[in-house]
Amino acid sequence: MAGIRQVISTLTQDGQELLGPNVLAYHYPDNSIMNGSLLTVESNHFAVLKSRGAIMDVFETGQYTIKTPDRPIIGTFQQAFFGGNSPWQYEVIYINRAKLILEVAGVAFSREMAEMGYHVSCYVHVDTKEDALKLVQHMPMAGHHVTMQEVNAYAGPVIEQSINKIVQLTQLERVNEKMPDIIELVKDHLQEFLAVYGLMLNDVKALVFPKDERMKELISLRAFGLSELDAVRYYTAMLMAQRGIVSAPNMAVGKPYYVGNPLMSMDAAEGGSNGSTK
Template identity: 80%
Template sequence: MAGVRQVISTLSNDGKEVMGANILAYHYPDNSIINGSLLTVESNHFGVLKSRGAILNVYETGQFTIQTPDRPLIGAFQQAFFGGTSPWQYEVLYINRAKLILEAKGVAYSREMAEMGYHVSCYVHVDSKEDALKLVQHMPFSGHYVTTAEVNEYTTPVIEQSINKIVQMTPLERVNEKMPEILELIKDHLQEFLSVYGLTLNDVKALIFPRDERMKELIALRAFGLSEIDAVRYYTAMMMAQNGVVSAPNMAVGKPYYVGNPQVAAMKSVAGGDEK
């Protein structure tokens, strides 16, 4: 209710914290904040006070009394018309200073134009009052929250460009060898981008993998030292064995399979050719 001294915090009426692990910023949904209200800022938050669009102050942990910053009303006039309070109204924005996770998923293409899926996790936080100010100034609010999902929409193109810059020049089976280089490029590009929004990048984890299941199996076989043709043959043999085809071992070792008299088959195998 307007004109009543109130406590502003991130706790709901039942005492639950409204800023969870997926909330970067929270706009206190009350337009009756006035001079004399108590602003509570938790240890893992920053509080930003605005009035008529202008940023008045950024607060760290503690409880603060909101004071009119410009020529407050005083004396009998204030007492008579406003009950000792000022009619100024304020907005409060809370910024989460805990470490949050941003995630990006997408598709990159190897040098052979094979599809490579990727999953990148980035750990970020708002480090200082100055960074909280940058976030409020540059990150738009579409409602009362700014979620990590919304921030992902900003970071995904940067991550995608960084990954494709290296993956598109790399053969499919050598992409994992480039992971240290890919991670460093993501960190460099992403930190430069996030700094505009007052976000500090702590770490980046990434996984890049062939989207086609067959290619995963073939690359795994190649990792055992098999040639390309041997890897294809062993993969085909495994598929045949899964479907109960008795000639699967022959496919694996590259030998023909004969149906009929086993002695004749053995002689043909030794001779290295078929009888006419």
Template identity: 25%
Template structure:
């Protein structure tokens, strides 16, 4: 999967025709620094190429074919200014994606009444200033992906989400979805613009109790069932999953009196004798009265 020079063409394409710029890739660093003055830098329609020479951005190349020696190329003016016959060894080309990207941030916070909630926030964005982004992120390998940016901004999102739901009771939490989105949007928009990213929108995908049992009870309550009946229906479902015959009675709210043979492993004739003896004893007591 290694990239190699195909003649003197520098691009994000592999030898088999596929691209290193996957749908979740924001930045791709071309792994070769020996870029000669005869090189041609090819930029795809959904990319921009940032050329860094000796630690400084010398050009941001738009989509198209760029000949380093062409007079209109900003790199050729760099060569003529310093009288280089070839680009220096420390020339790096960063390819940045210009398409819309999406990040899903998942975390846990809690309400005012100390109920743990799981949240999922979708962040939609695009790169608008690739040179600023290249100099504001760090990555160990040759790619910087959506997941890397997600780890970069997740603490800020967690802080904004908690600043809203920590002061709201569980019964009112779903009324605050708009406030959560607005708080995250306002905080991220200013922060991402500083690193060359335009924030398009923020959406709350999921905001539910972490406990599955409480989650099901709330779902039944929101369907119009009172809390007591909702709890009873949840317990009935749990009993039904274990093939317990008491599940129907639990759902109806009727006491359940099981057959003794289902509780103790006794012979049927012994149970019948025991029941008959109890009946005779009750008749004798009634006659004495």
């Protein structure tokens, strides 16, 4: 109806917010936005107004009436059917300006080519109206949403390259010592990359760990000051003890086990083949 102005918002009819914590951008799906419609922008949003593909303005918090220069294209047809307003003229893209979480997981390889898993969490946000324009201009939108999963797909290769640049030159058991360098490199490369899309990087949290459970156990034993050989022996002894094998202590200390006299087996190795200490 011509006398009723349409209200454009990110709220549904039952009051639910469509621009949630996993949505970076939202394209208002109604194709009947007309001149004179009311555009509502929440306190943690930007709104980008487009007309026939061209960006007209970027709005911050508030409510605005959509107005454009007169375009007498349709004439009496426009007056008769749309009350002076023509549909398909305008698009609204809402940008979430709250801090959102970007999460990427993958695999890197140490200097020994051991498989290392990593998980990186980053906090990003759109800071200014200019950044909102960059996002609309450079981030493709399939459907009506740009989700953080889609942003993860863009950032993933940058993070993987940054982590591998250090991890591939580092011994497996010393990777954790390099975590400050890894985080700093990820920050530098990722901020430069995200700036193209108008995203500001706030903080980075990263964890790098051996993918193989055996390697985790061995590295833990090495942390107690054991040599590589001793760590392997103690790890094997723990597995044997879990299975109830009585020779597990012998494996731990590297002594032979003699069937029939388990209590004396370690002493026998030192004092004689028959278990005598003389």
